[in-house]
Amino acid sequence: APGSSAPSRTLDACAEVAAICSEWARTVGLTLGSESRLRVLLPSAAVGVAFDPDHLRRVLINLLENGLRHASNGSGAVLLTLEALDAPLVRLTVASDGPPIENEVEAHLFEPFHSTRSRGTGLGLYICRELCVRHGASIDYMRRMGERHANVFQVVMRRESMDTPGRLHL
Numbered sequence: 001a002p003g004s005s006a007p008s009r010t011l012d013a014c015a016e017v018a019a020i021c022s023e024w025a026r027t028v029g030l031t032l033g034s035e036s037r038l039r040v041l042l043p044s045a046a047v048g049v050a051f052d053p054d055h056l057r058r059v060l061i062n063l064l065e066n067g068l069r070h071a072s073n074g075s076g077a078v079l080l081t082l083e084a085l086d087a088p089l090v091r092l093t094v095a096s097d098g099p100p101i102e103n104e105v106e107a108h109l110f111e112p113f114h115s116t117r118s119r120g121t122g123l124g125l126y127i128c129r130e131l132c133v134r135h136g137a138s139i140d141y142m143r144r145m146g147e148r149h150a151n152v153f154q155v156v157m158r159r160e161s162m163d164t165p166g167r168l169h170l
Contacts, residue, residue: 008135017040017056020061041079041081050157059139064080066124067095077096084159088158090157096150100143111126140153
């Protein structure tokens with residue numbers, strides 16, 4: 001099983017995602033801002049989710065790296081959004097403007113050891129799915145033909161109140 005067996009905790013997805021994106025952008029040499037290849041759209045208020053922060057980091061970094069690898073060099077080529085849905089759910093999407101993933105590849109995206117790169121292990125998206133399932137979340141791919149960001153990966157997590165008693169808060 002990937003990673004530790006840490007239980008879900010209530011964390012502020014806005015703060016976590018902002019910190020992960022900022023740290024990752026520095027690591028890969030991206031300057032965040034209006035001309036950056038990465039555009040991040042987060043709600044202004046805290047949004048509580050049930051997830052382990054290290055596991056969220058692993059999932060998000062994998063999606064960001066895949067998105068950037070296959071995106072154009074234009075500003076906003078990778079678009080990350082976080083939104084609270086009507087149901088007690090939160091959706092995190094990472095969309096890129098690269099060519100749509102081919103049907104043959106899409107059918108195997110979340111399978112272990114399937115990679116389109118000669119040096120890839122084929123474990124990234126498989127581990128992402130396993131970590132999401134561990135925390136009651138889901139991860140899926142959608143193709144949006146005719147839109148700039150045609151490749152969309154979405155993670156849907158359980159929304160939780162930031163005031164839940166007995167939970168760890170970050």
